[in-house]
Amino acid sequence: MPITGECFCGDIKYQVNGKLRDAKSCHCSRCRKAFNAQASASAFVEPDEFVWLSGESQLTSFVGKHGYGLQFCKKCGSTLCTIHNGKVFQVTLGCVNGSPDIKIGQHIFVGSKAPWEIIPKGVIQFKEGPK
Numbered sequence: 001m002p003i004t005g006e007c008f009c010g011d012i013k014y015q016v017n018g019k020l021r022d023a024k025s026c027h028c029s030r031c032r033k034a035f036n037a038q039a040s041a042s043a044f045v046e047p048d049e050f051v052w053l054s055g056e057s058q059l060t061s062f063v064g065k066h067g068y069g070l071q072f073c074k075k076c077g078s079t080l081c082t083i084h085n086g087k088v089f090q091v092t093l094g095c096v097n098g099s100p101d102i103k104i105g106q107h108i109f110v111g112s113k114a115p116w117e118i119i120p121k122g123v124i125q126f127k128e129g130p131k
């Protein structure tokens with residue numbers, strides 16, 4: 001079964017013809033805003049294995065310096081993926097359907113987490129980036 005994902009309103013759907021890899025959660029202040037949550041939760045995909053199934057015209061992008069950016073649904077605001085030079089290389093785990101075969105391996109930038117967040121015991125965490 002291929003991995004699929006979709007935004008909150010369901011207009012935008014995608015498929016990953018491969019595995020999700022290297023899932024991370026970043027607790028820095030920028031990710032809190034970009035992902036509307038206490039942290040990001042994203043996994044890497046092979047850009048060539050990522051395919052939009054529907055709603056691609058509903059996508060809007062925020063691209064920063066160096067060609068890295070995020071893509072959102074215009075209608076519902078879900079943050080679907082991270083792009084580099086227009087190619088998807090990470091998906092947001094919250095928009096992935098079902099139970100993909102992956103766990104968050106590393107919690108990074110825990111040193112700058114929000115004061116209201118409690119990090120669960122036992123997770124692999126780094127004050128800044130991974131070593």
Ligand SMILES: [Zn+2]
Nearest residue numbers: 007009073076
């Ligand atoms: Zn949507």
Ligand SMILES: [Zn+2]
Nearest residue numbers: 026027028031
């Ligand atoms: Zn971050």
